[in-house]
Amino acid sequence: xxxxxxxxxxxxxxxxxxxxxxxxxxxxxxxxxxxxxxxxxxxxxxxxxxxxxxxxxxxxxxxxxxxxxxxxxxxxxxxx
Numbered sequence: 001x002x003x004x005x006x007x008x009x010x011x012x013x014x015x016x017x018x019x020x021x022x023x024x025x026x027x028x029x030x031x032x033x034x035x036x037x038x039x040x041x042x043x044x045x046x047x048x049x050x051x052x053x054x055x056x057x058x059x060x061x062x063x064x065x066x067x068x069x070x071x072x073x074x075x076x077x078x079x080x
Contacts, residue, residue: 006063007034010073012056018077019057025072026061033069034060 013019019035026033037057061069 005032007060008063008066009036009058009060010066010069011077012058013077014056016057019059022059022073022076025076026059026069029068029072031065031069031072032062036060 010022013022016037019037023033023035035057036059059069059073
């Protein structure tokens with residue numbers, strides 16, 4: 001029987017650039033992660049610098065890795 005992963009979201013991000021930077025570090029630390037955003041409602045949205053206006057991004061990590069992932073998140077994106 002396979003164990004089900006309990007995924008929890010990190011705080012919202014304003015754009016995909018931050019998501020890419022954070023997931024790169026998570027990958028280097030072997031922390032599983034999923035990236036979610038709602039691009040279905042408006043194509044790529046309006047990009048303004050590092051932000052995608054109106055389209056928040058979320059990174060999900062296993063609950064067991066949340067504290068370490070949050071520390072990485074905050075070191076890159078600032079405090080939540």
